[in-house]
Amino acid sequence: MNKTTTDTNLKKLKKNAYRVSKVRGETASRVRCPGGEIDVDSLQRVVDIARKYGKGMVNITNRQGFEIPGIDLKDVEEVNKALQLIIENRNINQEEYNGGYPASGTRNVVACPGKQLCPFANYDTKKFAQEIDKAIFPNDHHVKIAFTGCSNDCAHTRLNDFGIIGMSEPQYNKDRCISCEQCVKYCKKRSVGALKVVNGKIERDVNKCVGCALCVNYCPTRAWTRSKEEYYRVVLLGRTGKKNPRMAEDFMRWADHDTVKKVICNVYAYLDEYLDREAVESKEHIGYIVDRTGFEEFLKYIMKDVTPNPKCEIQGRIYWGGKRYDQNNELRNSMWRFSEREDAVVLKQGE
Amino acid sequence: MGFVYKTEEFNKVLEVLEGNYRIFAPVLKVGEGRFRDTDVIRYDYISRIEDAELEERSDFSFKEILIPLSETMFYFTENEIKEADYDARPVIVLMRSCDIHAVKRLDQMYTGNGPNNDWFYERLRDRVKFALIGCGKACPNSFCVDMGSNKTDEYAFSIDVVDGKVYCDVKDDELFAAFEGAGGSKDNVEPRFVTEAEFKVTRPEEVPIELFKDPMWDEYTKRCVNCGRCNFVCPTCTCFTIQDVFYTDNGRVGERRRVNASCMVDGYTDVAGGLVMRKTNGERMRFKVLHKVYDFRKRFGYDMCVGCGRCDTVCPEYISFANCINKLNARVKEVTENV
Ligand code: SF4
Ligand code: SF4
Ligand code: SF4
Ligand code: SF4
Ligand code: SF4
Numbered sequence: 001m002n003k004t005t006t007d008t009n010l011k012k013l014k015k016n017a018y019r020v021s022k023v024r025g026e027t028a029s030r031v032r033c034p035g036g037e038i039d040v041d042s043l044q045r046v047v048d049i050a051r052k053y054g055k056g057m058v059n060i061t062n063r064q065g066f067e068i069p070g071i072d073l074k075d076v077e078e079v080n081k082a083l084q085l086i087i088e089n090r091n092i093n094q095e096e097y098n099g100g101y102p103a104s105g106t107r108n109v110v111a112c113p114g115k116q117l118c119p120f121a122n123y124d125t126k127k128f129a130q131e132i133d134k135a136i137f138p139n140d141h142h143v144k145i146a147f148t149g150c151s152n153d154c155a156h157t158r159l160n161d162f163g164i165i166g167m168s169e170p171q172y173n174k175d176r177c178i179s180c181e182q183c184v185k186y187c188k189k190r191s192v193g194a195l196k197v198v199n200g201k202i203e204r205d206v207n208k209c210v211g212c213a214l215c216v217n218y219c220p221t222r223a224w225t226r227s228k229e230e231y232y233r234v235v236l237l238g239r240t241g242k243k244n245p246r247m248a249e250d251f252m253r254w255a256d257h258d259t260v261k262k263v264i265c266n267v268y269a270y271l272d273e274y275l276d277r278e279a280v281e282s283k284e285h286i287g288y289i290v291d292r293t294g295f296e297e298f299l300k301y302i303m304k305d306v307t308p309n310p311k312c313e314i315q316g317r318i319y320w321g322g323k324r325y326d327q328n329n330e331l332r333n334s335m336w337r338f339s340e341r342e343d344a345v346v347l348k349q350g351e
Numbered sequence: 352m353g354f355v356y357k358t359e360e361f362n363k364v365l366e367v368l369e370g371n372y373r374i375f376a377p378v379l380k381v382g383e384g385r386f387r388d389t390d391v392i393r394y395d396y397i398s399r400i401e402d403a404e405l406e407e408r409s410d411f412s413f414k415e416i417l418i419p420l421s422e423t424m425f426y427f428t429e430n431e432i433k434e435a436d437y438d439a440r441p442v443i444v445l446m447r448s449c450d451i452h453a454v455k456r457l458d459q460m461y462t463g464n465g466p467n468n469d470w471f472y473e474r475l476r477d478r479v480k481f482a483l484i485g486c487g488k489a490c491p492n493s494f495c496v497d498m499g500s501n502k503t504d505e506y507a508f509s510i511d512v513v514d515g516k517v518y519c520d521v522k523d524d525e526l527f528a529a530f531e532g533a534g535g536s537k538d539n540v541e542p543r544f545v546t547e548a549e550f551k552v553t554r555p556e557e558v559p560i561e562l563f564k565d566p567m568w569d570e571y572t573k574r575c576v577n578c579g580r581c582n583f584v585c586p587t588c589t590c591f592t593i594q595d596v597f598y599t600d601n602g603r604v605g606e607r608r609r610v611n612a613s614c615m616v617d618g619y620t621d622v623a624g625g626l627v628m629r630k631t632n633g634e635r636m637r638f639k640v641l642h643k644v645y646d647f648r649k650r651f652g653y654d655m656c657v658g659c660g661r662c663d664t665v666c667p668e669y670i671s672f673a674n675c676i677n678k679l680n681a682r683v684k685e686v687t688e689n690v
Binding site: 119121168174178179221223225 | 380382383384385386387388391393411419420421578579580583594596597598608610611612613616
C-alpha cells in the first residue's frame with residue numbers, strides 16, 4: 001500500500017542527503033558526522049527523529065554516519081528542522097537554516113579514533129577530518145576521504161579517493177638507549193623491520209621506516225620519541241565497485257598538514273572541469289576520470305599552488321591494480337577451479 | 352637557616368650556585384612521552400627554577416646522574432686502555448624525600464656490598480649534593496609513608512614553591528653564601544612532607560620458603576610483558592650489564608660500556624651454556640618483589656623499596672607492585688596460619 005502520493009523531486013531529495021527507499025513513499029535521512037564523532041545531544045536527536053518520523057531503528061553507515069530509515073516523504077521538511085540541532089552541533093556548513101544538509105555528493109569524512117584515544121595514533125584524526133569537512137562541504141562531487149592515525153589503517157583509507165595515514169619521524173637519543181632491543185623486536189614483529197643493532201646501538205633504515213612510531217611506544221627508556229612534526233602518507237584513488245575495485249596507491253610520504261589539505265581541496269576544480277556530464281546521476285569515481293584524462297592532468301590540478309614541505313616525497317606516476325571486471329569476469333585462476341581439483345571430493349567431505 | 356624568595360631572587364641563588372655546580376632537576380619534556388602529545392618528566396640540567404617540574408613526581412628518577420642509562424667506561428686498542436672522559440663538575444640534584452632515601456640504597460649496593468667499591472659510581476657520587484623538593488601532596492600510587500621514606504633531614508637545602516614564593520631551608524654551610532646574597536627574607540622554614548599516602552602497603556615480616564613456588568606468581572606470568580619499565584624508572588634498581596663493542600672486525604679496537612639492566616627483561620638470567628635461571632615472568636616478578644621488600648632487608652636490615660610508586664604508574668599492563676606486596680602479605684598469612 002502506498003503511504004503517500006506526494007509529487008517529489010528525487011534529485012533534490014538526494015542532494016538534501018536523503019536516500020531513496022525501495023519502499024515507495026519512504027526515504028532515509030543520512031546524518032553527517034565528520035570524523036565519526038557525535039555528541040550525545042545529537043545522538044539523542046537521531047533517536048528522537050527515528051522514533052517520531054522513522055520506524056524506531058537507526059542504521060550505522062559504513063562511513064561513520066547514521067541513517068534513519070522509514071521516513072515518510074511528506075515529513076522531510078519536519079525532519080530537516082529536527083536535524084538543525086545536529087547540523088549545528090557537528091559544525092556542518094549549511095546553506096539554508098532548517099533546510100537540512102545542502103549536499104550529499106562529497107561523502108562523510110571518515111576518521112579512526114586517532115590520538116584522542118588510540119595509543120598508536122600519530123595525530124588528531126578527528127580534528128583533521130573536521131577541518132577538511134569545513135573546507136570542502138557542501139559539494140556535489142562524489143569524493144571519499146578518510147583519515148587514519150597510523151599505518152595500521154583502521155579507517156581503511158586504502159578504499160578512499162584520498163587516504164591520509166599519520167606518521168611520526170622517530171627521534172633517537174643514543175645516551176638513553178640500553179640496547180634492550182625491544183624496538184627492534186616490535187618493529188620486526190608488528191611493523192616492517194626497519195631497525196637493527198649496530199655496536200650496541202640502534203640504526204634505523206630511514207627508507208624502509210614507515211613512521212608508525214611503534215618503536216616509540218615500546219621503548220622503555222624514552223630513547224625513542226616522536227618528532228614534534230606530524231607527517232602524513234597520502235594514498236590516492238582507491239575504490240570499491242563493479243568495474244575495477246582497487247586499493248589506493250602511495251602518492252606522498254612525509255607530507256605536512258598544509259600540503260595534504262591543499263591537495264585535497266584542489267581536486268574539486270579538476271572535477272568541475274572533467275566530470276563526465278553524461279555520467280549517470282553525475283556520479284563517477286574520480287579514478288575513472290583519471291583513467292580518461294591521464295594522471296598527468298590530474299597531477300597538474302591537485303598540485304596547483306602547492307609548495308610541499310621539504311621532507312615530503314612525491315610520486316610522479318602511479319599505476320593501480322585491481323581486477324578489471326569489464327574485461328574479465330573469470331575467477332582469477334580458472335585453471336584451479338575447485339571442482340577440477342583431484343582432491344575436491346575429499347576436501348568437501350572435510351577429510 | 353631559612354629563606355623566602357621571589358622566583359627571580361631564587362634564580363639568582365641558582366646563578367651563583369651554577370658557578371660551581373650544575374643543577375640537575377626533574378624537567379617536563381613536552382611531547383616526549385610514549386604516545387602522541389604526551390609528556391614525560393625526567394631529569395636534566397636547569398638554570399632557572401621555572402624549568403624544573405616541582406609539582407608532579409618525575410617518571411624517571413634522579414639515579415641517571417649516578418648510574419647513567421648508558422655509559423662508556425673505557426676505550427681499548429691493541430695494547431692500550433683509555434678511560435672515557437666524563438664531566439667532573441660537581442652537581443646539585445633536586446629530589447623528593449623518597450629519592451633521598453633511595454640514595455642510601457644505591458650507596459649500599461655500590462659501596463657497601465662486598466670488599467670492592469664501584470669505582471665508576473664513587474667518582475660520580477663524590478661530586479653530588481642533594482637538595483630536597485618538599486612534597487605538597489602524596490604522589491599517585493605512592494606508599495612512601497608505609498616505607499618510612501616520606502621524611503628526611505639529609506639535604507643540603509630544601510625547596511618548596513608555594514604561591515609563587517620559594518621557601519628554602521639551608522643546611523650546607525658551603526652553599527650558604529649563595530643563599531644569603533640573593534635578597535629574600537630570613538625566616539624559619541620547614542620543608543613540606545606528606546604524612547598520609549594514597550595507598551596502604553603491608554609488608555610481611557618473614558616469607559616462608561614455600562612461597563618461592565607459590566601459584567600466586569602465575570598471574571604475573573600471564574600479565575607481565577617483561578618490558579623492564581618498572582626497573583628502569585625505579586630509584587633503587589642498580590643492575591647493569593657490560594657491553595664490549597668492537598669497532599673493527601679483528602676485535603682489537605673498541606670500547607666497553609655499561610648499560611642499565613632489568614631483572615624483568617629477557618637475557619637477565621642467561622648464563623653460559625644457554626641456561627636461563629628465571630624463565631617465566633612470574634618468577635621474575637617474585638624475584639623483584641622479594642628483593643625489594645624482603646631479601647635486601649635480610650642482608651642489610653632495611654627494605655630496598657622506598658615506595659615512590661613510579662613502577663605502578665609506568666607499567667603498561669597495569670600491574671601494581673604495591674598491590675603485589677599486599678597480596679604477598681595476605682598469602683604469607685594464609686600459608687603460615689595453615690601450618
Ligand atoms: S589506524 Fe592506528 S591510530 Fe588509528 S585506530 Fe588504528 S591503530 Fe589506532
Ligand atoms: S617508526 Fe615504525 S617502521 Fe619506523 S623504525 Fe619505528 S617501528 Fe620501525
Ligand atoms: S627499545 Fe629503547 S632502550 Fe631498548 S634498544 Fe630500542 S631504543 Fe634502546
Ligand atoms: S613494567 Fe609491568 S609489564 Fe613491564 S616488566 Fe614491569 S611488571 Fe612487567
Ligand atoms: S620498587 Fe617501585 S615503589 Fe619501590 S622504589 Fe622502586 S619504583 Fe619506587
